[in-house]
Amino acid sequence: MAGKNRDRFSTATRLRLLGEQTAARVYRSQTKRQARRSRLTGRAAFLALVVCSLIVALAYPMRQYVSQRGEMSKQRERMAEAEQHVERLRDEKARLQDDAYIRRLAREHLHYVLPGETGYTMIDPENAEPRPTGDDSADRPWYSNVWDGVDNADRG
Numbered sequence: 162m163a164g165k166n167r168d169r170f171s172t173a174t175r176l177r178l179l180g181e182q183t184a185a186r187v188y189r190s191q192t193k194r195q196a197r198r199s200r201l202t203g204r205a206a207f208l209a210l211v212v213c214s215l216i217v218a219l220a221y222p223m224r225q226y227v228s229q230r231g232e233m234s235k236q237r238e239r240m241a242e243a244e245q246h247v248e249r250l251r252d253e254k255a256r257l258q259d260d261a262y263i264r265r266l267a268r269e270h271l272h273y274v275l276p277g278e279t280g281y282t283m284i285d286p287e288n289a290e291p292r293p294t295g296d297d298s299a300d301r302p303w304y305s306n307v308w309d310g311v312d313n314a315d316r317g
Contacts, residue, residue: 256262267273274280290313 264273272280272282
């Protein structure tokens, strides 16, 4: 037994035991680290999943919010234009209450003349089309001549 005791406490045996113990410690620490890593990876994956689901859940309402803000600004612009148009119409209504303005419009657009005045209509000879002088235009009803004039105006 003395040989076995000596063998038990020999340097080679001690180094071998020390190496085995160290290897066992390293193995245990690596498995603990891997277990910790797998837990952190699971936590990180869960956190990433939560963040992604929040982003997806908020994406549509944010898009709606931005588009509605743009629509509101367009509606404000349209409202300002409508207010300007209403103001122009009020001005026009006020002008139409004036008899002198109405007379001026009638004289300009409808070629009205006052009693005692002579009205003249000037025709540009370059743009005037010759009227048909055949007997058929005199025999036709007046509205046929009017429609022919409209048709000729469309062609020109």
